[in-house]
Amino acid sequence: MERQVILNSKHFELTINRLCYQLIENHNDFSETVLIGLQPRGINVVTRVKERLEEILGKEIVCGNLDITFYRDDFRRRETPLIPSATNIDFVIENKKVVLIDDVLYTGRTIRAGLDALLAFGRPSKVELLALIDRRFNRDLPIRADYVGKTVDTLVSERVSVEWEEIEGEDKVVLFTPEGNG
Amino acid sequence: MDSLSVDHLIGIEDLTKNDIELIFKTADAFKEVINRPIKKVPSLRDITIANLFFENSTRTRLSFELAEKRLSSDVINFSAASSSVKKGETLIDTVNNILSMKVDMVVMRHPNPGAAKFLSERVDARIVNAGDGTHEHPTQALLDAYSIRERLGSVEGKKVVIVGDILHSRVALSNIYCLQKLGAEVMVCGPTTLIPKFIHELGVKVEHNLIKALEWCDVANMLRIQLERQDIKYFPSLREYSMQYGLTKEILDGLSKEIIVMHPGPINRGVEITSDVADSKQAIILQQVENGVAVRMSVIYLLASKIKRQ
Numbered sequence: 001m002e003r004q005v006i007l008n009s010k011h012f013e014l015t016i017n018r019l020c021y022q023l024i025e026n027h028n029d030f031s032e033t034v035l036i037g038l039q040p041r042g043i044n045v046v047t048r049v050k051e052r053l054e055e056i057l058g059k060e061i062v063c064g065n066l067d068i069t070f071y072r073d074d075f076r077r078r079e080t081p082l083i084p085s086a087t088n089i090d091f092v093i094e095n096k097k098v099v100l101i102d103d104v105l106y107t108g109r110t111i112r113a114g115l116d117a118l119l120a121f122g123r124p125s126k127v128e129l130l131a132l133i134d135r136r137f138n139r140d141l142p143i144r145a146d147y148v149g150k151t152v153d154t155l156v157s158e159r160v161s162v163e164w165e166e167i168e169g170e171d172k173v174v175l176f177t178p179e180g181n182g
Numbered sequence: 183m184d185s186l187s188v189d190h191l192i193g194i195e196d197l198t199k200n201d202i203e204l205i206f207k208t209a210d211a212f213k214e215v216i217n218r219p220i221k222k223v224p225s226l227r228d229i230t231i232a233n234l235f236f237e238n239s240t241r242t243r244l245s246f247e248l249a250e251k252r253l254s255s256d257v258i259n260f261s262a263a264s265s266s267v268k269k270g271e272t273l274i275d276t277v278n279n280i281l282s283m284k285v286d287m288v289v290m291r292h293p294n295p296g297a298a299k300f301l302s303e304r305v306d307a308r309i310v311n312a313g314d315g316t317h318e319h320p321t322q323a324l325l326d327a328y329s330i331r332e333r334l335g336s337v338e339g340k341k342v343v344i345v346g347d348i349l350h351s352r353v354a355l356s357n358i359y360c361l362q363k364l365g366a367e368v369m370v371c372g373p374t375t376l377i378p379k380f381i382h383e384l385g386v387k388v389e390h391n392l393i394k395a396l397e398w399c400d401v402a403n404m405l406r407i408q409l410e411r412q413d414i415k416y417f418p419s420l421r422e423y424s425m426q427y428g429l430t431k432e433i434l435d436g437l438s439k440e441i442i443v444m445h446p447g448p449i450n451r452g453v454e455i456t457s458d459v460a461d462s463k464q465a466i467i468l469q470q471v472e473n474g475v476a477v478r479m480s481v482i483y484l485l486a487s488k489i490k491r492q
Contacts, residue, residue, distance in 0.1 A: 067211065070223035070253075070483075080185045081487035083204075084211035120220040 007133075007150055007173035009165070015149040019130060020052045022147050023099065026128075030061050033097040038114050039067040039085035042102040044164045045132050049101065064089035066100075071113035087117075094122035099147075103162040105131035108143035133160055133173055186484050190302040190309040193318035194359035202363060206328055209473070209480035216252060216475055226255035229486050232280050234290040235312070236262040236273075236297075241447050241471065242312050242322070246289050249478035255486075258285070273297065277305050286489055287482065290314075295352075308485045316350050316411065322446050323356035325477040327364055329470045330401055333442055338365035343395045345371045345427060346405030346454055349378050350412065353405060353446045358384055371395035372427060375416040392427050396437055403444045404429055404454045424453045431458040442466055 007015065027033040030053070037046030043065045050061050069084035100114050111129060118127065132149040138156060152175065154160060159176040163169075184204050188196050215223055231250045235243055243259075250257045260280065271279075277288065287308040290298055295317035302309040313319040331337050342361050348354045348370045361368050362385065369387040370377060377388055389395040396402055407423060417423045429443065443455065443465040451457045460467060 069211070070215070070225040072225075075225050076487055076489055081484055083184060084208060086211070087214050116224065120215075120218050120222070122219060 002177040002179065004175045004177065005172050006152055006160075006175050009171040012171040012173070015132070016048050016052055019132075019147050019149055020049055020056060023049070023053065023130070024056065027097060027099075029057065029059070032095075032125075033099060034062045034064065034091060034093060035099050035101055036064045036066050036089065036093075036118070038100060038102045038110060039065055039069075039087070041104075041162065042100075044162070044167070045103050045130070046101045049130070062091050064091065066114060066117055068110060068113040068117045071116045073109060073113065089121055092122060093118070093124045095125045097126045097128070098124040099128045099130055101130045103131070104133045104135065104160050105129070105143075105145050105148075106135045106138050106160075108139045108141035111143050112141050132162060135160060185488065189485070189488055190298070190311075191320050191481055191485065192298045192302060192309065192311050194320045194323050194356045194363070195318070197320075197360075197363070199363050202324065202327070202360065205324055205477065205480050205484065206331060208484060209328055209476045212252075212479040212483070213473070213476040216472075216479075222252050222254060224254045225483060226250070226253040226486055229253075229255040229286045229489070230258070230284060231255050231287045231289060231482070232258050232260060232285045233312075234260045234277065234280070234288060234292075236290070236292045237313070238263075239291055239312070241474070242291065242319075245471070245474040246310075246312060246321075246478055249475050249482060250289075252475070253479055253482060253486075255287075255482070258283075273301065274304055277301060277307075281305055281307055287486065308489065310481060310485065313352055315352065316355075317352055318356045318359075319352040319446075320356050320360075321474070321478050321481060322353050323360035324481070325470055325474040326353075326357055326403060326444060326446065327360045327366075328477050329444065329466055329473050330366075330442070331364075332469070332473065333466055334400065337361060340366045340401060341369070341399045342366050342401045342403060343369040343371050343389070343399040344403045344405060345392065345395065345429070347376045347407050347412075347416075348372055348381065348405070349376045349416070350408040351405050353403075357403060358386055362386075369395055369398060373417050373423070392429070393433065396429075396433065396441060399441055401442045401444060402429065403446070405446065406448060406450055407453060420453055428453060429455045429459050431456060431462065434459055434462070434464065440464060444470060447471070 037043035050063050053061050065088045067085045067087040069082045128146040130147040131145040134148045134151045135154045157178050161174045163172050165171045186201050289310045289312050291312040292314050295315035297314045298311035327337050344354050358368050371389045445467045
């Protein structure tokens with residue numbers, strides 16, 4: 001595997017910052033907006049965006065986690081069962097603007113499941129999508145993100161990994177390419 | 183990622199500790215689902231489940247049916263009272279006829295011990311045992327242990343006494359297996375005639391004095407006296423049984439510590455426990471029922487995920 005850092009920690013911070021200001025442009029003071037991270041890796045993005053937004057706006061931002069395991073379309077097409085993570089949405093999303101947040105937008109299937117899962121909690125007035133990384137050429141479904149940290153052009157054989165300071169020790173995004181495929 | 187070591191849920195005896203923990207972890211997620219405004223997930227859209235009840239049941243059948251529906255599976259119900267079993271059809275024939283209608287999973291309660299295992303070896307469907315005679319009732323034991331885990335944080339190291347008709351109880355046997363696999367200490371308590379002869383071989387303590395048993399335990403699981411399974415008299419009268427083994431508020435308040443009271447239902451109020459105990463804060467009987475749905479969803483989900491489609 002060939003490793004290539006496509007976002008280092010400095011650019012990582014700048015990207016989060018830019019995403020926050022883009023959110024503020026559309027959502028003003030966030031009084032009608034909630035952020036929902038998709039389990040498992042989207043919650044890291046939410047935590048970071050929430051922290052930064054709260055610094056900028058000086059108020060608390062409503063956030064939740066959504067697990068989409070039971071809404072996936074590949075149930076029983078895998079060797080092992082899909083084990084769920086926790087969902088934590090302790091607020092009403094009815095008539096709120098929801099920003100769904102994930103780390104990597106790839107096939108779009110997770111987001112499709114996320115939209116379905118969201119319906120179980122009510123009818124939001126609007127749903128937007130924020131993705132830290134957009135692998136734009138690999139979509140299986142007609143889904144696009146409203147806010148994108150960085151767009152990358154990748155092959156299906158490649159893998160994009162978002163690493164976090166609190167988990168892996170450093171903020172960065174790495175692109176893995178199999179040998180002889182670059 | 184983990185997966186269950188079994189293809190059918192026949193008894194707790196066949197499960198490993200990892201299996202039980204996987205079921206509990208998945209049940210946690212389902213417990214959150216059933217407390218949502220829309221209590222339903224689409225995971226099992228293409229699965230059909232048959233509930234075959236050859237013996238009466240209210241709670242277990244409703245609980246299974248609700249669990250299946252909340253997973254979006256299609257459900258057919260069958261009860262022996264209104265079926266061709268009365269006309270002399272055999273178990274295998276009944277089940278094979280139902281399976282020809284393309285059923286993926288069978289939840290069965292049957293009065294004969296071993297019926298679920300018998301079926302699992304002969305038909306091509308996942309079998310979930312919902313109670314087979316006096317043998318096992320695995321989902322009840324799972325929800326009991328899950329409720330203990332929820333209330334006390336864990337099952338390991340806890341002391342649980344099972345009081346009552348151990349001899350006729352599939353709940354007792356499944357509970358003993360389940361609690362021991364999770365590292366709890368188990369005691370059974372009841373009149374000598376209702377304690378099976380070789381029960382000590384399962385590694386459980388035996389006590390005939392209710393107060394002593396209650397002083398020992400953290401959790402008391404009060405079983406119902408199964409008069410329908412008792413072909414001979416095992417004790418002089420229900421009144422005498424309830425005087426010696428019935429749990430009253432006075433006994434509960436007189437203990438040196440606060441214990442948790444469980445009951446698998448249906449309760450005979452005034453026999454094994456009095457009304458004020460059943461309705462007290464220490465009783466988690468209704469939580470057990472709620473957890474029953476989450477645990478059954480978990481079991482069905484995990485077994486269904488082993489069904490492969492082309």
